[in-house]
Amino acid sequence: MNVQILSRKLITPSSPTPHHLQNLKISWLDQFLSPHNYLPFIFYYPSTGDENNEERSKQLQNSLSEILTIFYPLAGRYIDNNLIIDCNDKGVEYTEAQVSGGLSLLLEGGELETELRNHLAPHPVQPDNSPLVLIQFNMFESGGVAIGLCVTHRVADAYTVFTFVRTWATACKLGVDEVLHAPSFQLPSFFPSRDTISSPNRFIGRNHHKIVVMKRFVFTGAALSKLKAVVSASVNGSHQPTRVEVVTAVIWKTLTMVAQAKHGRLRPSLLSHTFNMRGKIAMPIPDNSCGNFINVALSHFTADDETKVQLHDFVDRVYNGIKNMVSDCARVSSDDELFVMAEKIRIETIKAFTRSEMDLYMFNSWCRMPVYQADFGWGKPGWVSGLYVPGVEMVFLVDTKDGDGIEAWVSLEEDTMLLFQENPDIKAFTGQEL
Incomplete structure (x- = not known):
């Protein structure tokens, strides 16, 4: 199997973030985590036999733009020196990719598929000003799709990621008006950042030369x-x-x-x-x-x-x-x-x-x-994996x-x-x- 990148773009919120919300201080709980660590997930959707992947991708992008108005920090950029997220609406990265072969072959597993799975999610680079969320929509030649997702751990834990994905799926399937509960970003007001916290890179491999x-x-x-x-x-x-x-x-x-x-x-x-x-x-x-x-x-x-x-x-x-x-x-x-x-x-x-x-x-x-609740309109995932x-x-x-x-x-x-x-x-x- 081969993964070919077709396009890459930034998806921005459908409406601008209000001025009073544009600077979000991170909490000291965020400070404890590595700024260069991303949470990676892949959601696999077997073929339904009648999929129009071009239309699916448009729906994903439109609904993503809409929910970024309520998940506005994820469309911003992290500024390390100031310990803030600049909620500047620069957007999240969205990539389309074509995969040779069928998804069913991948789901059957095997040692040789480990490397392929890692190509189904975007590989974040680590410069300043990089997107906080990276998404890759993979279309399999013989049917089925997979959505790879990487979210920086600096601003999100697994609960946040799955809440984001479930909200996105709801908006894609039913419309953003059907999103019943907006997320709260009040944690920094309860647990403000602290100057006394040392470098968060605490787990550098002591046996880094090992495979x-x-x-x-x-x-x-x-x-x-x-x-x-x-x-x-x-x-x-x-x-x-x-x-x-x-x-x-x-x-x-x-x-x-x-x-x-x-x-x-x-x-x-x-x-x-x-x-x-x-x-x-x-x-x-x-x-x-x-x-x-x-x-x-x-x-x-x-x-x-x-x-x-x-x-x-x-x-x-x-x-x-x-x-x-x-x-x-x-x-x-x-x-x-x-x-x-x-x-x-x-x-x-x-x-x-x-x-x-x-x-x-x-x-x-x-x-x-809610790992398996992400129904974008073509059913729940057949499998969800890490990387x-x-x-x-x-x-x-x-x-x-x-x-x-x-x-x-x-x-x-x-x-x-x-x-x-x-x-x-x-x-x-x-x-x-x-």
Whole structure:
């Protein structure tokens, strides 16, 4: 398969942003994140047999222009020195591409398709004044389309991205007047930026010379039911594990065993799990707040835990880490309280990352987000995927289309991945990896 770029343009808001909204200060939560990191997604739509892709592209562009009036910061440009988004209506980048072959071949998967997937989303460059959102509309020669999307993490978390995409889809299918809830961009007023925050580039690969590969492991609903039953029998009903808890625990346990095989001993590790704080803190934050409103829940495996290496032990660690974060957030009633909590977590994470004798495992869950609700008028996506990000070791969890299972996108060093994918638990509870 070959991807040929046909056109590239900027889509601007259908009406200008009011003067009083043109300078949006970022929050200190935005400052914590890397300015050069984009959130990439691809939405795949199988052929309906009667598609007019030229008309589809026009509808996408027109509706995108309309919703940029309410998502006005995304059409602006980030100014690093001033810690602001200049909401100047310069627009988002929109690219059309032709792909040889059919989408069905890509959806069948395989190692050779990983590189192709990375060509279905725009590749952002990093100069100042670059667009905050980049979109690529891919038309497959034998039918089907895919929409690749990259949004800078500096101004958006996954909740914001999926809210944006769902709103865009609604406007494209039904008209912008059917968009019922406008996003809120009030987070900077609750959590203003701070001069004391150091450089956000906190996770530069300590083994940057290593080759990192990504594979997808599918935990079906049936497999998760078996896992939850095994864990529930071992924890004596103390709590019913969630799908995310058991998948996280299986992967963490496996990574711990792999590290033991590589180093000849059990190694301490810190698990970092992204946590959506919307609706979780004692402050009047709008539930539809867009921007970055995330923290991380931490769980520990220490030398004292050498006798606790069963799956239910790892489930307990994950559960307790999330429970503690929920409890801590519920007590937060001010900007300063949240900052102290977040800074403590950040310092602990950075220390773990820089300690050669300790492993840090970073997880990000998009489960229960409206990933498969993006119906632009030609049905919901047949699949939604992430992208391979070179050099970054991380685990992303996302619901399967039926909502019962979980896809785990695992990025590891090449030698670690070889051991990981052969682990008995991984082979027993997952489908074919990509």
